[in-house]
Protein backbone atom coordinates (compact mmCIF):
# COMPACT_ATOMS: atom_id res chain seq x y z
CA UNK A 1 0.00 0.00 0.00
CA UNK A 2 1.33 3.37 -1.00
CA UNK A 3 -0.19 5.32 1.89
CA UNK A 4 -1.47 8.89 1.78
CA UNK A 5 0.33 11.75 0.04
CA UNK A 6 2.70 13.23 2.61
CA UNK A 7 4.05 16.77 2.37
CA UNK A 8 7.06 17.73 4.46
CA UNK A 9 6.72 21.35 5.47
CA UNK A 10 9.39 22.85 7.74
CA UNK A 11 9.67 19.62 9.74
CA UNK A 12 5.93 18.93 9.90
CA UNK A 13 4.24 16.16 7.96
CA UNK A 14 1.02 17.30 6.32
CA UNK A 15 -1.25 14.69 4.80
CA UNK A 16 -3.66 14.73 1.89
CA UNK A 17 -6.80 12.67 2.21
CA UNK A 18 -9.19 11.91 -0.65
CA UNK A 19 -12.83 12.84 -0.48
CA UNK A 20 -15.80 12.81 -2.83
CA UNK A 21 -15.68 16.61 -3.21
CA UNK A 22 -11.90 17.01 -3.24
CA UNK A 23 -8.90 16.58 -1.01
CA UNK A 24 -8.65 17.33 2.69
CA UNK A 25 -5.35 18.62 4.03
CA UNK A 26 -4.68 17.36 7.54
CA UNK A 27 -2.62 20.01 9.31
CA UNK A 28 -1.72 23.24 7.61
CA UNK A 29 1.83 23.98 8.75
CA UNK A 30 3.66 27.13 9.86
CA UNK A 31 2.39 30.61 8.83
CA UNK A 32 5.15 31.11 6.27
CA UNK A 33 5.14 27.61 4.77
CA UNK A 34 2.88 28.12 1.75
CA UNK A 35 5.83 27.61 -0.63
CA UNK A 36 6.61 24.25 1.01
CA UNK A 37 3.04 23.18 0.60
CA UNK A 38 2.97 24.23 -3.05
CA UNK A 39 6.24 22.41 -3.74
CA UNK A 40 4.99 19.26 -2.04
CA UNK A 41 1.78 19.35 -4.02
CA UNK A 42 3.68 19.90 -7.24
CA UNK A 43 5.90 16.90 -6.52
CA UNK A 44 2.71 14.85 -6.30
CA UNK A 45 1.43 16.30 -9.58
CA UNK A 46 -1.12 18.51 -7.82
CA UNK A 47 -1.91 22.19 -7.52
CA UNK A 48 -3.11 24.16 -4.54
CA UNK A 49 -6.61 24.09 -6.00
CA UNK A 50 -6.76 20.31 -5.39
CA UNK A 51 -7.28 21.08 -1.70
CA UNK A 52 -10.93 21.68 -0.85
CA UNK A 53 -10.80 21.26 2.93
CA UNK A 54 -8.27 21.79 5.66
CA UNK A 55 -8.30 20.78 9.33
CA UNK A 56 -5.78 20.96 12.13
CA UNK A 57 -4.88 18.33 14.70
CA UNK A 58 -4.53 21.12 17.28
CA UNK A 59 -3.95 24.85 17.37
CA UNK A 60 -0.16 24.93 17.74
CA UNK A 61 1.74 27.30 15.42
CA UNK A 62 3.27 24.56 13.25
CA UNK A 63 -0.10 22.90 12.61
CA UNK A 64 -2.57 25.78 12.37
CA UNK A 65 -0.36 28.65 11.21
CA UNK A 66 -1.49 28.59 7.61
CA UNK A 67 -5.23 27.97 8.05
CA UNK A 68 -6.40 31.53 7.40
CA UNK A 69 -3.99 32.16 4.54
CA UNK A 70 -5.13 28.98 2.81
CA UNK A 71 -8.72 30.07 3.07
CA UNK A 72 -7.94 33.55 1.76
CA UNK A 73 -5.69 32.49 -1.12
CA UNK A 74 -7.49 29.42 -2.41
CA UNK A 75 -10.87 29.34 -0.74
CA UNK A 76 -10.50 26.07 1.12
CA UNK A 77 -13.20 25.26 3.64
CA UNK A 78 -11.88 24.93 7.16
CA UNK A 79 -12.94 22.23 9.56
CA UNK A 80 -12.63 23.14 13.22
CA UNK A 81 -13.45 20.94 16.17
CA UNK A 82 -15.45 22.45 19.01
CA UNK A 83 -12.62 21.72 21.47
CA UNK A 84 -10.28 23.94 19.43
CA UNK A 85 -12.17 27.23 19.81
CA UNK A 86 -10.33 28.33 22.94
CA UNK A 87 -6.91 27.30 21.75
CA UNK A 88 -7.42 29.12 18.45
CA UNK A 89 -7.96 32.35 20.33
CA UNK A 90 -4.78 31.59 22.24
CA UNK A 91 -2.89 31.00 18.99
CA UNK A 92 -4.06 34.35 17.62
CA UNK A 93 -2.81 36.04 20.80
CA UNK A 94 0.52 34.19 20.57
CA UNK A 95 1.16 35.56 17.09
CA UNK A 96 0.00 39.08 17.99
CA UNK A 97 3.32 39.34 19.79
CA UNK A 98 5.22 38.12 16.72
CA UNK A 99 4.17 40.35 13.82
CA UNK A 100 7.25 39.33 11.81
CA UNK A 101 5.82 35.82 11.29
CA UNK A 102 3.19 36.98 8.79
CA UNK A 103 0.50 35.03 10.59
CA UNK A 104 -3.06 35.77 9.55
CA UNK A 105 -5.43 35.52 12.53
CA UNK A 106 -7.95 32.71 12.35
CA UNK A 107 -11.46 33.87 13.16
CA UNK A 108 -14.12 31.20 12.85
CA UNK A 109 -16.82 32.27 10.39
CA UNK A 110 -20.04 30.91 8.87
CA UNK A 111 -18.21 29.06 6.09
CA UNK A 112 -16.23 26.96 8.51
CA UNK A 113 -17.49 23.51 9.41
CA UNK A 114 -17.46 23.44 13.20
CA UNK A 115 -17.62 19.86 14.43
CA UNK A 116 -19.45 19.36 17.71
CA UNK A 117 -18.09 17.07 20.40
CA UNK A 118 -20.82 14.50 19.92
CA UNK A 119 -20.72 14.66 16.14
CA UNK A 120 -18.26 12.01 15.03
CA UNK A 121 -19.91 11.72 11.63
CA UNK A 122 -19.52 15.33 10.48
CA UNK A 123 -16.98 14.50 7.76
CA UNK A 124 -19.41 12.26 5.93
CA UNK A 125 -21.50 15.34 5.08
CA UNK A 126 -18.57 16.59 3.00
CA UNK A 127 -17.80 13.25 1.37
CA UNK A 128 -14.93 12.04 3.53
CA UNK A 129 -15.15 8.45 4.71
CA UNK A 130 -13.91 8.82 8.23
CA UNK A 131 -14.42 10.49 11.57
CA UNK A 132 -12.77 12.93 13.93
CA UNK A 133 -11.92 11.65 17.38
CA UNK A 134 -10.91 13.74 20.36
CA UNK A 135 -7.44 12.50 21.29
CA UNK A 136 -6.06 14.65 24.14
CA UNK A 137 -2.68 13.97 25.71
CA UNK A 138 -0.27 16.21 23.83
CA UNK A 139 -2.74 19.06 24.23
CA UNK A 140 -6.36 19.28 25.37
CA UNK A 141 -7.48 20.42 21.92
CA UNK A 142 -5.89 17.54 19.98
CA UNK A 143 -8.04 15.55 17.58
CA UNK A 144 -7.23 12.74 15.17
CA UNK A 145 -8.68 11.82 11.82
CA UNK A 146 -9.55 8.15 11.49
CA UNK A 147 -10.45 6.96 8.00
CA UNK A 148 -12.73 3.97 7.42
CA UNK A 149 -9.84 2.17 5.71
CA UNK A 150 -7.78 2.27 8.91
CA UNK A 151 -5.39 5.17 8.26
CA UNK A 152 -5.23 7.45 11.30
CA UNK A 153 -3.70 10.93 11.37
CA UNK A 154 -2.66 11.82 14.87
CA UNK A 155 -0.79 15.14 14.77
CA UNK A 156 1.39 15.46 17.86
CA UNK A 157 -0.29 12.70 19.89
CA UNK A 158 2.64 11.50 22.00
CA UNK A 159 3.72 7.90 21.46
CA UNK A 160 2.65 5.66 24.36
CA UNK A 161 6.27 4.74 25.17
CA UNK A 162 7.11 8.44 25.63
CA UNK A 163 4.23 9.14 28.03
CA UNK A 164 4.97 10.77 31.38
CA UNK A 165 3.08 10.45 34.66
CA UNK A 166 1.30 13.70 33.80
CA UNK A 167 -0.15 12.60 30.44
CA UNK A 168 -0.12 8.79 30.49
CA UNK A 169 -3.79 8.35 31.37
CA UNK A 170 -5.00 10.73 28.65
CA UNK A 171 -2.64 9.26 26.07
CA UNK A 172 -3.62 5.67 26.81
CA UNK A 173 -7.30 6.56 26.47
CA UNK A 174 -6.64 8.38 23.19
CA UNK A 175 -4.61 5.56 21.63
CA UNK A 176 -7.13 2.98 22.82
CA UNK A 177 -9.98 4.97 21.26
CA UNK A 178 -8.17 4.98 17.91
CA UNK A 179 -7.34 1.27 18.12
CA UNK A 180 -10.91 0.43 19.09
CA UNK A 181 -12.12 2.52 16.16
CA UNK A 182 -10.22 0.30 13.74
CA UNK A 183 -6.96 2.19 13.18
CA UNK A 184 -4.39 0.07 11.33
CA UNK A 185 -1.66 2.60 10.54
CA UNK A 186 -0.80 5.82 12.34
CA UNK A 187 0.55 8.87 10.54
CA UNK A 188 2.08 11.37 12.99
CA UNK A 189 3.04 14.97 12.26
CA UNK A 190 6.65 14.29 13.13
CA UNK A 191 8.20 11.02 11.96
CA UNK A 192 7.13 8.15 9.76
CA UNK A 193 4.06 5.91 9.96
CA UNK A 194 3.67 3.40 12.81
CA UNK A 195 1.65 0.18 12.55
CA UNK A 196 -1.21 -0.37 14.99
CA UNK A 197 0.44 -3.50 16.40
CA UNK A 198 3.50 -1.50 17.43
CA UNK A 199 1.37 1.10 19.22
CA UNK A 200 -0.71 -1.62 20.84
CA UNK A 201 2.43 -3.22 22.25
CA UNK A 202 3.65 0.15 23.59
CA UNK A 203 0.29 0.72 25.31
CA UNK A 204 0.47 -2.77 26.85
CA UNK A 205 3.99 -2.25 28.18
CA UNK A 206 3.03 1.09 29.69
CA UNK A 207 -0.03 -0.29 31.48
Ligand SMILES: [Zn+2]
Pocket residue numbers: 058060138139156
Ligand atom coordinates in the same frame (compact mmCIF):
# COMPACT_ATOMS: atom_id res chain seq x y z
ZN1 LIG B 1 1.85 20.50 19.25
